[in-house]
Amino acid sequence: xxxxxxxxxxxxxxxxxxxxxxxxxxxxxxxxxxxxxxxxxxxxxxxxxxxxxxxxxxxxxxxxxxxxxxxxxxxxxxxxxxxxxxxxxxx
Numbered sequence: 456x457x458x459x460x461x462x463x464x465x466x467x468x469x470x471x472x473x474x475x476x477x478x479x480x481x482x483x484x485x486x487x488x489x490x491x492x493x494x495x496x497x498x499x500x501x502x503x504x505x506x507x508x509x510x511x512x513x514x515x516x517x518x519x520x521x522x523x524x525x526x527x528x529x530x531x532x533x534x535x536x537x538x539x540x541x542x543x544x545x546x
Contacts, residue, residue, distance in 0.1 A: 464515055467524035472508075475515070479508035 460478045463470035483503045484490050492500040 462530075463511070464518050465520050465522060465524055466527055466530075470515060472512070475511050476504070476508045479504050479511055482507050 460481045461474070463474055463478060483500060487496075487500065487503075489496075489500075
């Protein structure tokens with residue numbers, strides 16, 4: 456589950472609210488141990504996702520760095536190369 460959480464800080468353009476929400480959803484899924492909560496827990500699950508998304512957005516707004524912003528496509532290509540080395544080239 457958590458493998459899908461991506462780094463969101465120091466990219467140009469900045470992370471979108473959809474990316475922040477997706478990361479929050481993955482985090483809550485990991486912590487709760489469930490990808491789909493029961494009806495009884497749905498409200499608590501949704502509240503947790505919103506709280507984590509809010510905290511993540513707040514964090515990203517307040518982080519500073521002197522490093523130049525990263526390019527998403529370059530980082531995506533680096534990840535593909537790492538995966539090819541780790542898992543082998545797909546057939």
